[in-house]
Structures are given as structure tokens and as C-alpha cells.
Amino acid sequence: MIYADNAATTKMSETAVKAMLEVINDNYGNPSSLYSIGQKAKEALEEARADIAGVIGAKPAEILFTSGGSEADNQAIISAAKTGEAAGKRHIISTKIEHHAVLHTLKKLEKEGFEVTLLEVNGDGLVTPEAVRDAIREDTCLVSVMYANNEIGTIEPIREIGAICREKKVPFHVDAVQAIGHIPVNVEEDNIDMLSSSAHKFHGPKGVGFLYVKKGIRLFNLIEGGAQEKGKRAGTENVPGIVAAAAALKEAVANMDKNAAYLTEKREKLIAGLKEISHSALNGHPVKRLPGNVNFCFEGIEGESLLLLLDDKGIQASSGSACTSGSLDPSHVLLAIGRVHDVAHGSLRLSIAEDITDADVDYIIKSVKEVVEYLRGFSPVWRDLVAGKSQFIL
Numbered sequence: 001m002i003y004a005d006n007a008a009t010t011k012m013s014e015t016a017v018k019a020m021l022e023v024i025n026d027n028y029g030n031p032s033s034l035y036s037i038g039q040k041a042k043e044a045l046e047e048a049r050a051d052i053a054g055v056i057g058a059k060p061a062e063i064l065f066t067s068g069g070s071e072a073d074n075q076a077i078i079s080a081a082k083t084g085e086a087a088g089k090r091h092i093i094s095t096k097i098e099h100h101a102v103l104h105t106l107k108k109l110e111k112e113g114f115e116v117t118l119l120e121v122n123g124d125g126l127v128t129p130e131a132v133r134d135a136i137r138e139d140t141c142l143v144s145v146m147y148a149n150n151e152i153g154t155i156e157p158i159r160e161i162g163a164i165c166r167e168k169k170v171p172f173h174v175d176a177v178q179a180i181g182h183i184p185v186n187v188e189e190d191n192i193d194m195l196s197s198s199a200h201k202f203h204g205p206k207g208v209g210f211l212y213v214k215k216g217i218r219l220f221n222l223i224e225g226g227a228q229e230k231g232k233r234a235g236t237e238n239v240p241g242i243v244a245a246a247a248a249l250k251e252a253v254a255n256m257d258k259n260a261a262y263l264t265e266k267r268e269k270l271i272a273g274l275k276e277i278s279h280s281a282l283n284g285h286p287v288k289r290l291p292g293n294v295n296f297c298f299e300g301i302e303g304e305s306l307l308l309l310l311d312d313k314g315i316q317a318s319s320g321s322a323c324t325s326g327s328l329d330p331s332h333v334l335l336a337i338g339r340v341h342d343v344a345h346g347s348l349r350l351s352i353a354e355d356i357t358d359a360d361v362d363y364i365i366k367s368v369k370e371v372v373e374y375l376r377g378f379s380p381v382w383r384d385l386v387a388g389k390s391q392f393i394l
Helices: 014-026 036-056 069-086 100-111 129-135 158-168 239-254 256-274 303-312 332-336 358-377 380-387
Strands: 063-066 091-095 115-119 140-144 172-175 194-198 209-213 280-282 293-298 347-351
Touching: 014 239, 036 063, 036 209, 036 239, 063 069, 069 091, 069 100, 069 140, 069 172, 069 194, 069 209, 091 100, 100 115, 115 129, 129 158, 140 158, 158 172, 239 256, 256 280, 256 293, 256 358, 303 347, 303 358, 358 380
Parallel strands: 091 115, 091 140, 140 172, 172 194
Antiparallel strands: 063 209, 194 209, 280 293, 293 347
């Protein structure tokens, strides 16, 4: 089996598993308890908080643990909206290619009377800092732009956008779920006020994430209850998951340069091989992209059939975000970069990890070529294209 859907989730590293099991077996106390085993769990929790803060250039007190990236996105955006509303500011800026955890939260706020501006991106999926500057108004209470896109891998100019937000005194939230652990992220250098992350994207466990909140930014609760996380996120902390997340992140960052170089080499080999397929196109920026992300459209086929046949060949991949895999609609990201519906339906995302080999890459290229040719062999859309009844787009 070749697992090539690491943008959806990653396998937990041995380091993370070991760290989790140690807490489960030996350090299982409630960190809010006063007795020794509870305080030992509290120490492990705070050590993990400090480790994560250190990795992203934050202070430990600025890290809030959540159940994942979606919760972190929701709390950041809703908090900024409520803070802005109290000051008479009800305008939010984001982009058309954000994760649905952001877009659906913004849609909810629109129903509550907020005005949302979703910025266009270019054909590579990039939003320009100038577009952000032009969109900021006196009543703008938040700018939210993802660090790297989960589907096409494009890395956005976050530092430049953050600098504009600082200049304009507008809070800046970044969904860094796909970026953390894979490319350098520093909240101070990048001018970020709030940042969301999820452990299962960097070889940590599912169900654990964190929200960085710069000191001075007001946070509102999504979950009421106890006084955990300084009263901002009620519920007993998932200490085993949090400790495992910190261990996974430290390991990922320690090996980041080596892994990025290795994955970029394999990524470029994959891209070169898939470009040999006629009427295909790479989605996302050719250079400013995540090291392990490859996303293609193939004209004349349907993505779901491609995935199922690749699965028969032992290759696990996706056609876009795992969060929308049950949807029959084409990817909103691909539509935003200018792909038409018919072409967007024939997409393939391969997101590779450090365990990929040259032999795996060769097999993926060979298999995709075979499956695309097979599907086109009985596709009426492809027949019409070849016969000249329809015009090729790619």
C-alpha cells in the first residue's frame, strides 16, 4: 500500500505514540487535581505548552489547546467578530480558498449581520497583499488568510499580509493547519495575532489542536464549564494527546529542512511524470507550494472513479479536502483558481510523507497513467473531445 493522502491525516510518529502511552500508563491524573499524580499531569501539560510555543515563536501563555483546527478556527473568528461588533466593526476579510471551518463560520456570521469580503486568488491560488490592503476598511475587525492551502498546496504571502494588518491595526488570523511542521512558521516574524493548528497533520494524534492568541487579543468561549485553559476552553485537557502533539511537532521541526528537501525532490518527480499525461494541468503554484503536495486535473475523466481505481492498485489518494469527500460538487478551491466545473471534477491530490520512495513515485506515475487512459477509453466526454465535437480546455 502507498499512502498518499497525508493532507487528510498523517500516521502518528513512533515518538508521538511513545509519548502518549507514557502519559496514559504512568501519568493519567487530572491536571486540575491538587494531589501528586494530578500535578504530575499538570507539569506534562505545561511542558507541552511551552514546547509548542517555542516552536512557533510564542509565549506559553499564548497557547490554548483545542480539539483540532476547526475548533481553533471557530474560536478565533467568532472572538474577533464579537470584539469588533462591540466597537461597531462588523466587516471581515478572508479568501475564496479557505478551509470550510473558516468559510462556514463566516457564512454563519453573515447571517448575524456581518459583512464578509472573500478575496479572489490568481490562477496559482495566491492572494496578493495589495488586495488585502485595498479591502481593509474602517469597520474591518478581522483578516483571516490560510498559511498554505489544503488542496493545492499554495503557500500564501503571510508575513507581508500580516505587516499590512499591523499597520492598519486589524487583527490577523491564520489557519496554519497544513503549514505547521512542514514549513517554517513564526508568529512574531509573520505578524500573526491568532493561529490555528491540528496535530494529526504533522504526525500527532487526531482530536488535538491548538490556538495561538497573541497577548492582548480578547478571546470568547465556545465551550462553557470549568476553568481549564485559563477559563477559555472548558473540559479536562486531553493530556496524552497534547503531550503526543508536542512530541510530534518538535520532531517534525527538528527534521524540517531535511524532510522538505527530500519531499520536494519526490514532488517534482511526481509532477514531471504526471505532466506527461495529455490534457492535464498542475493546480497550485509551481514553486510556492508545500513540499509534499501534488494536485492535478485530468480532462475527460471523473475524480471519484480515478480514486477508486487507484485504491484497487494500492494507492490511497484524494480529489481534494477530506472534509468534503461526500460532496458531489467540484472543489471550491479549483473553481476559485479558474478551473471549469467539468475539469475540476477530474482532480487528484497526492500528498506524500517522508516514507515515500523513488519506487513508490514511479509506481504512482505508472498507475495514474494507466487509470486515466482506461477511464478515458469509455468516457463519452473524452470521445467528444477527441472527435472535435467539444473543445479541449487543458
